[in-house]
Amino acid sequence: MKKSVALIGAFVLSLSISYASKAQERKNYVFINPSDTKEEIIAKAARVIPSSQQYAWQSLEFTAFVHFGMNTFADVEWAKVKASPKIFDPKKLDCDQWVRVLKDAGARLAILVAKHEDGFCLWPSKYTKYSVKYSPWKNGKGDVVREFVNACHKYGVKVGLYLSPWDQAEPTYGTPAYNKYFENQLTELLTNYGRISEVWFDGGIARDYPKKQVYDWQAYYRIIRKLQPNAVIAIGGPDVRWVGTESGYGRETEWDVIPINLAPLTQAEAMSMAHPLDEVFKPHDMMDPDLGGLDKIEKAKGLFWYPAETDVTIRPGWFYHASEDTSVKSVGKLVDIYFSSVGRNSVLLLNVPPDKDGLISKYDIKSLEGFHEVISETFRRNFAANAEVAIAGDKGSARASALFGRGKYWKGKEGADSSSLVFSLPSPEKFDVAMLQENILVGQRISRFRIDYWDGKGWEKLTEGTTVGFKRLLRFKPVTADRVRLVIEDSRLTPTLSGFGLYELPPEYLNLGE
Numbered sequence: 473m474k475k476s477v478a479l480i481g482a483f484v485l486s487l488s489i490s491y492a493s494k495a496q497e498r499k500n501y502v503f504i505n506p507s508d509t510k511e512e513i514i515a516k517a518a519r520v521i522p523s524s525q526q527y528a529w530q531s532l533e534f535t536a537f538v539h540f541g542m543n544t545f546a547d548v549e550w551a552k553v554k555a556s557p558k559i560f561d562p563k564k565l566d567c568d569q570w571v572r573v574l575k576d577a578g579a580r581l582a583i584l585v586a587k588h589e590d591g592f593c594l595w596p597s598k599y600t601k602y603s604v605k606y607s608p609w610k611n612g613k614g615d616v617v618r619e620f621v622n623a624c625h626k627y628g629v630k631v632g633l634y635l636s637p638w639d640q641a642e643p644t645y646g647t648p649a650y651n652k653y654f655e656n657q658l659t660e661l662l663t664n665y666g667r668i669s670e671v672w673f674d675g676g677i678a679r680d681y682p683k684k685q686v687y688d689w690q691a692y693y694r695i696i697r698k699l700q701p702n703a704v705i706a707i708g709g710p711d712v713r714w715v716g717t718e719s720g721y722g723r724e725t726e727w728d729v730i731p732i733n734l735a736p737l738t739q740a741e742a743m744s745m746a747h748p749l750d751e752v753f754k755p756h757d758m759m760d761p762d763l764g765g766l767d768k769i770e771k772a773k774g775l776f777w778y779p780a781e782t783d784v785t786i787r788p789g790w791f792y793h794a795s796e797d798t799s800v801k802s803v804g805k806l807v808d809i810y811f812s813s814v815g816r817n818s819v820l821l822l823n824v825p826p827d828k829d830g831l832i833s834k835y836d837i838k839s840l841e842g843f844h845e846v847i848s849e850t851f852r853r854n855f856a857a858n859a860e861v862a863i864a865g866d867k868g869s870a871r872a873s874a875l876f877g878r879g880k881y882w883k884g885k886e887g888a889d890s891s892s893l894v895f896s897l898p899s900p901e902k903f904d905v906a907m908l909q910e911n912i913l914v915g916q917r918i919s920r921f922r923i924d925y926w927d928g929k930g931w932e933k934l935t936e937g938t939t940v941g942f943k944r945l946l947r948f949k950p951v952t953a954d955r956v957r958l959v960i961e962d963s964r965l966t967p968t969l970s971g972f973g974l975y976e977l978p979p980e981y982l983n984l985g986e
């Protein structure tokens with residue numbers, strides 16, 4: 473499917489610079505009519521845009537998860553029996569330390585597990601006796617959620633909360649009364665702790681668990697939309713999807729726009745609702761290797777913007793275990809994960825679990841510090857920042873700094889099959905990383921691209937890829953060159969580019985899989 477990009481005639485390049493508009497009239501979902509042709513469906517998919525809270529979330533790029541609770545003290549990942557609150561006593565708990573460490577590593581939002589699957593609440597919920605209130609910690613006067621939120625505010629880190637729908641402690645679980653219990657807890661968390669930017673609903677439950685709960689998702693979503701309208705609802709919710717693994721590695725081809733299942737509503741019913749997506753959304757399987765390819769969207773009744781979040785833990789387990797101190801992921805592994813999550817059009821959610829004292833351990837801090845140093849050093853200098861950019865078919869050229877940044881982006885012209893942009897650097901540079909960004913505020917479009925470099929005699933291929941989205945990072949064998957060509961080979965609609973970069977990653981972190 474080829475579209476767009478002006479290659480024809482005399483065209484002054486500066487005219488192709490566009491300014492990001494809010495594009496508010498467009499939505500993060502679209503319905504497909506039975507009469508729509510394949511071309512019309514593709515164009516529709518290319519025009520779906522993120523909601524404002526989805527865009528704000530995507531721009532965070534790197535976020536952190538904090539698993540801390542009964543499992544920390546029982547030294548297990550999944551408790552078989554309800555552990556007594558008496559074991560919860562983090563004597564040196566210091567949420568400032570957590571948030572400082574996470575912020576120093578580059579995380580811009582942190583999600584605290586307020587209640588994990590065992591049902592133990594890290595805040596003194598009015599609705600249960602299974603909480604910090606019944607623990608020896610601070611003589612039952614403590615509130616981890618409060619301390620966490622205060623620390624996030626202090627350090628300017630956004631707040632997210634994980635509230636497990638599965639609850640092994642609550643006696644009403646498995647009956648309609650549990651929905652009310654869950655709604656009450658959600659209301660407590662979303663009312664008493666200031667602005668919450670992400671609400672995380674885990675889909676996990678033991679396969680053989682005897683009680684089956686029919687969750688009232690729509691009621692939960694209504695509460696969140698009302699109390700925290702700027703929050704995204706992740707995983708068991710309509711704003712952010714699970715990437716499909718817990719490895720830290722996203723898909724090479726990652727479309728943000730994927731089919732929505734309308735059943736049991738008709739399109740007319742869905743359209744008459746204030747928040748159709750919330751009404752029709754049902755948590756579903758996200759493990760398919762391709763969620764938004766042509767074959768998928770062609771058969772869809774509706775499409776929606778549903779971006780990927782890549783969650784992974786820095787240790788083998790989600791909770792702290794002293795026995796895993798020597799298995800903390802290395803700097804190299806974290807760097808590889810960053811390139812394979814942030815660099816594959818998803819947001820990285822990295823779990824860093826505090827220990828029994830209530831502190832992040834020195835082992836995790838060491839890896840995080842090394843990781844941050846590599847990432848910040850690598851992206852400090854973009855060799856293409858001051859490049860002169862010439863676009864095939866256009867007269868003249870423009871500075872990359874005039875094309876990209878502060879809401880500016882390049883947009884191709886309708887009607888051409890392909891497009892190429894040649895970046896001439898002020899001087900030859902050695903680089904091994906390329907970065908591409910599309911302006912997703914108008915939609916995700918690029919479906920195949922290639923990057924070449926000029927070796928003095930001709931163009932040589934450096935790397936290639938499929939989707940771009942918010943950000944695409946590619947690593948390749950280092951080259952020294954002063955000219956690089958981006959060829960957009962295929963795009964669902966007029967392609968856009970809101971960022972282009974060339975960087976040098978130290979060779980020990982390249983991991984080219986050889």
Ligand code: FUL
Pocket residue numbers: 549674675676677783790
């Ligand atoms: C899973 C849970 O079972 C793990 O304990 C962890 O919370 C992970 C993020 O999700 O479903």
